[in-house]
Amino acid sequence: MNRCNCGCWAALVAVALLVMAGGCEPLGDDRGEVVVYTSLDQQLSEPILREYERTSRVKTRIVYDTEATKTTGLVNRLLAEKNAPRADVFWNSEMVRTIVLKRAGVLAPYRSPSAADIPEQFKDPAGYWAGFAARVRVLAVNTSLLTPQEWPKSFNDLVRPEWRGRFSMAYPLFGTTATHAAALFAVWGPERTKAWLRGLVENGADVVDGNSTARDRVVAGSVPVAMTDSDDVAVARSQGHSIAMVFPDAQGQGTLVIPNTVALIAGAPHPAAGKALIDHLLSPEVERALSEAGGAQIPLRKQVPWPAALPPRETLRPMPVNFEAVADHLEASAAFCREVFVR
DSSP states (O other): OOHHHHHHHHHHHHHHHHHHTTSSSOOHHHHHEEEEEEOSOHHHHHHHHHHHHHHHOOEEEEEEOOSTTTTHHHHHHHHHTTTSOOOSEEEESSSHHHHHHHHTTOEEOOOOGGGTTSOGGGBOTTSSOEEEEEEEEEEEEETTTOOGGGSOOSGGGGGSGGGTTOEEEEOTTSHHHHHHHHHHHHHHOHHHHHHHHHHHHHTTOEEESSHHHHHHHHHTTSSSEEEEEHHHHHHHHHTTOSEEEEOTTTTTTOBOEEEEEEEEETTOSSHHHHHHHHHHHTSHHHHHHHHHSTTOOBOSSTTSOOOTTSOOGGGOOBOOOOHHHHHHHHHHHHHHHHHHHOO
């Protein structure tokens, strides 16, 4: 081999080594593994994520939250890991604490092409998060204990004397119950909301550790009614339990619609893999899969069919609410609920 050919060969080898070492867009570990934290119930999120792992061949490491500290536990973990992130993606079962993480600098902006047809009210204007597959705050009713004529029609009904000691709810310090309280702070104003929350306690609310536990109290017949989420009731119905779901306040202010949100973590160890997973989670196929699963989550796209397990679409009146305003009230709402509900 002459000197020129040797020089050219050496240059080619150097380029190859540079690419292998990461001189171009990262391949290898960045695309071969993704770490996702999720607060959505494991029985609903795990099939989606394991199917993604199977089809993408990307090792998908999943960290779940507990029922009692729904969302809050993972949010605190992400805040603690801010300077040394371990997660790539946060799949949150609600949106307000996603906004809290954005404000704390934990999230990185990423505008997924999969989110192009998701309504703008369910996306962060700066691209820090996008919503999909919503749940609704509902009333769960034991149909063996109450006739349809006896069902409550409003959350306000639960502070009336006839419901004293006859309803269950989760502590409004975690998960969607905390989001619901903060949303009412934003929509009703603090004073009216405080009066309602205090009224629930004074009317003998059966306060438990989580929405699914509140639902289980209805399934067991311990109480006839519970405030919970639509997916919790849908799961129980899919298991054959005598339980119905009411979209409350359909003739008034409406009820809170809470989308799942997904976001990229700032400084994620596998950012390319994280973006690819976000693209998948925001796809119509995932919304449809979640709508057809036991939780019957509501697709935000109109072209994805309405879940058959839910009451008719026309009976749902979404509460008009600004998610950023809900986040503004979260701390004050939590402080009041801690004072009233924790003894």
